[in-house]
Amino acid sequence: xxxxxxxxxxxxxxxxxxxxxxxxxxxxxxxxxxxxxxxxxxxxxxxxxxxxxxxxxxxxxxxxxxxxxxxxxxxxxxxxxxxxxxxxxxxxxxxxxxxxxxxxxxxxxxxxxx
Amino acid sequence: xxxxxxxxxxxxxxxxxxxxxxxxxxxxxxxxxxxxxxxxxxxxxxxxxxxxxxxxxxxxxxxxxxxxxxxxxxxxxxxxxxxxxxxxxxxxxxxxxxxxxxxxxxxxxxxx
Numbered sequence: 001x002x003x004x005x006x007x008x009x010x011x012x013x014x015x016x017x018x019x020x021x022x023x024x025x026x027x028x029x030x031x032x033x034x035x036x037x038x039x040x041x042x043x044x045x046x047x048x049x050x051x052x053x054x055x056x057x058x059x060x061x062x063x064x065x066x067x068x069x070x071x072x073x074x075x076x077x078x079x080x081x082x083x084x085x086x087x088x089x090x091x092x093x094x095x096x097x098x099x100x101x102x103x104x105x106x107x108x109x110x111x112x113x114x
Numbered sequence: 115x116x117x118x119x120x121x122x123x124x125x126x127x128x129x130x131x132x133x134x135x136x137x138x139x140x141x142x143x144x145x146x147x148x149x150x151x152x153x154x155x156x157x158x159x160x161x162x163x164x165x166x167x168x169x170x171x172x173x174x175x176x177x178x179x180x181x182x183x184x185x186x187x188x189x190x191x192x193x194x195x196x197x198x199x200x201x202x203x204x205x206x207x208x209x210x211x212x213x214x215x216x217x218x219x220x221x222x223x224x225x226x
Binding site for chain 2: 033035042043044045048057059060093097098099100101102104105106107
């Protein structure tokens, strides 16, 4: 199971940190991913991280602004989002895996607006 | 970036009739381990996405056998043999081979 939290309303230029608590599987054995969905739009891959947290990947639009990380002792995945823009408004899903993404959380909503 | 083009984008279907969704990739999707990481997801209204099919044709546990995936190279298909009311939603293909990971635009399945 994956349970996201940390979403909310933030002004443009602001920051938020999303968390994803994992349970029911060996967290360190799995790479993890964040996928987002803007209102009324399709799915967009945002970022992924290896099981040991060493290797990270980002979509171009968030490079330099977002940081993915994980705490394997706490079975938790994070997404630190800085310099937020209106176009970052979306539901953010935590997903297990990077090749065949088999488990999805229920999502947490981020709204960037003044 | 790998572009996944789905068609059709809207698919009205009569209950009990078959449905087919195409997903064409701008590049081959074979990974270095020999696997082709083309996956299909279903998103019912108001719900999170759910994986239906992984690596072209492997159906997830609990997914009805009326769903099937096929294809190779750059052309892939999701088929529903007999559409039921619970199949209403948006279907996405997604490739997990190349960075960045990409999704198709989504195909909205509705009942006529």
